[in-house]
Amino acid sequence: MxxxxxxxxxxxxxxxxxxxxxxxxxxxxxxxxxxxxxxxxxxxxxxxxxxSKDPAKNVEEMIIHIDKVDSDASLHEDYVEYRVHGKNNSSEWDGYWDISANNWEEWLGFYIDHNVLERFSSEQIAALCLYEMTWFGFSEELNHE
Incomplete structure (x- = not known):
């Protein structure tokens, strides 16, 4: 390279x-x-x-969801934006969680929603999750600052 x-x-x-x-x-x-x-x-x-990492136990039963974001902000007609977020059976919150700052072992242990598995290829899921995981930078340390 x-x-x-x-x-x-x-x-x-x-x-x-x-x-x-x-x-x-x-x-x-x-x-x-x-x-x-x-x-x-x-x-x-x-x-x-x-x-090289082992997945963490998914004690909160977090499930990864990927949804299309409707936005008129894009300058290109064919540009599609997706939101990767989590949802669990929490009694505290019935909405979606921002999971971009979770540690990477937790990400590896999260479940993937069955609708996501039906709509996206494995490569697309991996790419969208990698994009979300690195939102704050390309190291875990940057994600936790």
């Missing part, structure tokens, strides 16, 4: 005390990553992190 090459250039420059001229000479060999490449790498890092 391009961003690893670019980071390598930075490490080489610092480690070997390259002058600005030497760094500029090497620069074309280490392209700057595009925003899409950076985003792809960040999501891949989160996904790999999730593979």
């Amino acid at each position: 391009a961003h690893r090459s670019f980071l390598l250039l930075g490490v080489l420059c610092v480690k070997h005390h390259f002058t600005k001229g030497e760094a500029l000479f090497l620069y074309p060999l280490f392209p700057i990553p595009t925003p899409t490449e950076i985003l792809h790498y960040q999501y891949l890092t989160v996904y790999k992190s999730l593979l």
Whole structure:
């Protein structure tokens, strides 16, 4: 990936005390990553992190729901926005919970609503949940600040 090459250039420059001229000479060999490449790498890092975690016990019986958001705010006709949220059998609250700040082990233990399983592919569910899980950043620490 391009961003690893670019980071390598930075490490080489610092480690070997390259002058600005030497760094500029090497620069074309280490392209700057595009925003899409950076985003792809960040999501891949989160996904790999999730593979190494064990799901927490779903003591609150939280169920993931995904709903289409009706909005006129989009500039594109074909743009569709979804809301990922949770619902449980809580006596305190009969509405939906914002689950974006839950820790990732909890996310892995949440159930998925049967309507979601019927309407979306596994890949779509994973993508929408990853987007919601990383709403505050690409590390759990950022989600809890």
